[in-house]
Amino acid sequence: MRLDVEVGGHTRAFQVERRPDGRFLVTIDDLVHEVDVQQTDVGLSLVFADGRSLEAAASLMAGGEWLVQLPHVDVAVVVDGQRHGRRGTGGPSASGAQRVTAPMPGRVVKVLVAVGDEVTHRQGVVVVEAMKMENELGAPKAGRVIDITVVEGVSVEAGRLLMVIE
Amino acid sequence: MGLGTVAVYSDPDRTALHVRQADEAFRIGTGPASDSYLCIDRIIDVARRSGATYVHPGYGFLAENEDFAQACLDAGLTFIGPSPDAIRRMGSKTGARQVAIAAGVPVVPGTEEPFADTASDEAIAKAAATIGYPLLVKAVSGGGGKGMRTVAGPADLLAAVRTARSEAGSAFGDSAVYLERKILKPRHIEIQLMGDAFGTVIPFVERECSIQRRHQKVVEESPSLALDPATRVAMADCAAAVAKTVGYTNAGTIEFLLDDDGRFYFLEMNTRLQVEHPVTELVTGIDLVHWQLRVAMGERLTIDPAQALTPRGHAIECRIYAEDPDLGFMPSPGLVRALSVPGGPGVRDDRGVSAGFEIPLFYDSMISKLVVWGTDRPQAVARLRRVLDEYRVAGVRTTLPFFRWLVGQPEFSAGAFDTTYLDGLLASRKGQAFVEPSGSDGDDAAIVAAVAAWFRAHQNAAGPAQAADASVWRRAARKDGVR
Numbered sequence: 001m002r003l004d005v006e007v008g009g010h011t012r013a014f015q016v017e018r019r020p021d022g023r024f025l026v027t028i029d030d031l032v033h034e035v036d037v038q039q040t041d042v043g044l045s046l047v048f049a050d051g052r053s054l055e056a057a058a059s060l061m062a063g064g065e066w067l068v069q070l071p072h073v074d075v076a077v078v079v080d081g082q083r084h085g086r087r088g089t090g091g092p093s094a095s096g097a098q099r100v101t102a103p104m105p106g107r108v109v110k111v112l113v114a115v116g117d118e119v120t121h122r123q124g125v126v127v128v129e130a131m132k133m134e135n136e137l138g139a140p141k142a143g144r145v146i147d148i149t150v151v152e153g154v155s156v157e158a159g160r161l162l163m164v165i166e
Numbered sequence: 167m168g169l170g171t172v173a174v175y176s177d178p179d180r181t182a183l184h185v186r187q188a189d190e191a192f193r194i195g196t197g198p199a200s201d202s203y204l205c206i207d208r209i210i211d212v213a214r215r216s217g218a219t220y221v222h223p224g225y226g227f228l229a230e231n232e233d234f235a236q237a238c239l240d241a242g243l244t245f246i247g248p249s250p251d252a253i254r255r256m257g258s259k260t261g262a263r264q265v266a267i268a269a270g271v272p273v274v275p276g277t278e279e280p281f282a283d284t285a286s287d288e289a290i291a292k293a294a295a296t297i298g299y300p301l302l303v304k305a306v307s308g309g310g311g312k313g314m315r316t317v318a319g320p321a322d323l324l325a326a327v328r329t330a331r332s333e334a335g336s337a338f339g340d341s342a343v344y345l346e347r348k349i350l351k352p353r354h355i356e357i358q359l360m361g362d363a364f365g366t367v368i369p370f371v372e373r374e375c376s377i378q379r380r381h382q383k384v385v386e387e388s389p390s391l392a393l394d395p396a397t398r399v400a401m402a403d404c405a406a407a408v409a410k411t412v413g414y415t416n417a418g419t420i421e422f423l424l425d426d427d428g429r430f431y432f433l434e435m436n437t438r439l440q441v442e443h444p445v446t447e448l449v450t451g452i453d454l455v456h457w458q459l460r461v462a463m464g465e466r467l468t469i470d471p472a473q474a475l476t477p478r479g480h481a482i483e484c485r486i487y488a489e490d491p492d493l494g495f496m497p498s499p500g501l502v503r504a505l506s507v508p509g510g511p512g513v514r515d516d517r518g519v520s521a522g523f524e525i526p527l528f529y530d531s532m533i534s535k536l537v538v539w540g541t542d543r544p545q546a547v548a549r550l551r552r553v554l555d556e557y558r559v560a561g562v563r564t565t566l567p568f569f570r571w572l573v574g575q576p577e578f579s580a581g582a583f584d585t586t587y588l589d590g591l592l593a594s595r596k597g598q599a600f601v602e603p604s605g606s607d608g609d610d611a612a613i614v615a616a617v618a619a620w621f622r623a624h625q626n627a628a629g630p631a632q633a634a635d636a637s638v639w640r641r642a643a644r645k646d647g648v649r
């Protein structure tokens with residue numbers, strides 16, 4: 001099975017096969033990893049050929065990306081370009097227009113930028129109040145604000161488009 | 167104690183742990199708290215229908231609402247908490263200040279009465295000049311940083327009063343504000359106490375809650391590294407004096423600010439059990455909720471005052487939330503697919519969710535309070551590091567990666583922080599991720615996702631993958647439920 005796997009803005013071609021004994025052969029750039037993978041209550045237990053053991057959870061999120069939770073760190077992974085852009089996982093190098101959407105129902109407390117403003121990656125652009133807390137949403141990438149679709153004070157549903165950055 | 171329990175729940179909380187573990191459970195409405203957990207009449211009705219005799223308000227929603235406490239009394243129920251009068255007197259920030267002053271307890275210099283809406287600009291400016299800058303404009307009914315503004319000098323005063331008033335009016339329905347000197351780089355230290363109906367008040371060893379994000383506590387510990395035993399006793403005496411002045415019964419907490427000269431000032435009182443009570447239980451060995459029930463039943467407090475005020479070892483609590491720390495701590499409610507909770511000596515995990523539970527977006531997104539105990543602070547910190555690494559919550563982003571980063575900071579190890587520490591640190595990072603995945607982490611994650619996608623594709627061919635997934639999660643949930 002051939003897959004395009006993107007982590008941190010880098011996409012690589014993977015070949016995934018399961019051998020008759022159940023072990024997986026994962027080929028990345030001609031390098032073959034032999035891994036014993038078992039499903040567990042947490043997610044997947046991996047034992048590599050050199051004996052290294054890793055337990056990780058992999059959840060397919062609403063935005064289409066996989067949330068891979070390693071013991072120390074969470075990593076967003078996109079497989080075969082399956083992403084709907086809800087979370088702005090494209091990273092600073094993503095091209096094209098990026099939408100900033102409300103991650104949950106709430107109220108727009110403050111719009112921190114104006115149409116035409118240049119913003120940097122992760123710069124706060126809008127403050128949404130939800131669950132008693134004010135949450136500052138950051139720009140999904142560096143660029144220019146080309147559209148703002150809400151005004152301060154309005155209530156928004158989860159997924160509602162707030163602004164577009166190009 | 168052999169007491170049966172009755173839970174109330176909203177629609178999205180149908181499978182929450184408190185419902186599953188209760189002897190009886192009653193639905194009281196839909197997701198928004200205004201249509202469920204804040205409906206006093208519905209909760210009283212459940213108490214009546216179920217034949218309940220005692221009502222424990224927890225530490226959210228109506229826990230500090232004197233109308234709810236009064237409604238319980240009127241319905242012939244025993245409210246597990248202080249009297250409605252004590253809640254009312256200590257719930258107003260200016261009222262609480264007056265009680266503290268009457269009890270001879272130091273307060274932060276400020277205005278004794280809130281400003282009337284008609285107060286002239288001149289009167290406000292004059293009061294501010296008397297107190298001195300920098301100062302805080304604070305809402306009388308405020309909390310959690312809402313309705314609060316810092317004013318550096320006279321030029322910003324009137325605008326700050328206006329915005330604080332409008333924010334407080336919309337958030338609390340009360341636009342009254344007052345002024346208070348801003349203590350620079352204070353520590354937040356608080357004293358737990360317990361009172362009975364016979365006038366006994368027992369103060370406990372302090373909790374240090376200076377690690378806060380936007381005035382919300384993030385880490386709490388006991389004891390504080392900043393307090394010597396003499397200051398501890400002085401602070402405890404002050405806390406008990408405030409409580410006695412209002413005839414306080416049951417569990418409560420007096421919050422103080424400690425300045426860098428070691429002087430402390432009364433800040434406010436929380437007239438309920440607090441989220442962070444487990445750290446006190448771990449260093450004193452006293453079960454606070456057990457005593458809440460006994461006191462409510464009319465028993466005398468027989469806690470040894472020395473045991474309550476002498477810390478045995480050191481305890482630290484981390485509030486684990488379904489929030490994405492790398493997106494400015496944005497709430498990330500969703501389905502908890504799996505949980506793996508660390509254990510061992512000195513580890514306590516008070517959690518409200520289980521595998522298979524969908525964290526509702528209507529409420530505070532707390533998953534768990536992870537608490538560790540050690541014979542001293544270094545041992546507690548080492549233990550905290552281990553359990554943070556072992557704790558796994560699959561399916562939602564959590565604050566665990568942030569805590570793993572925090573415990574590695576030199577200020578945390580040294581205990582050298584104040585209430586401005588975390589906000590300053592977060593501002594200086596400008597959204598930089600707390601734990602950046604290394605190259606090999608990226609490779610691991612890619613392999614995990616590729617194999618997970620393989621399983622998904624092949625289980626789809628053989629049958630519905632979701633069903634196969636769900637049964638794993640259900641098994642995990644059952645295992646978790648019977649543990």
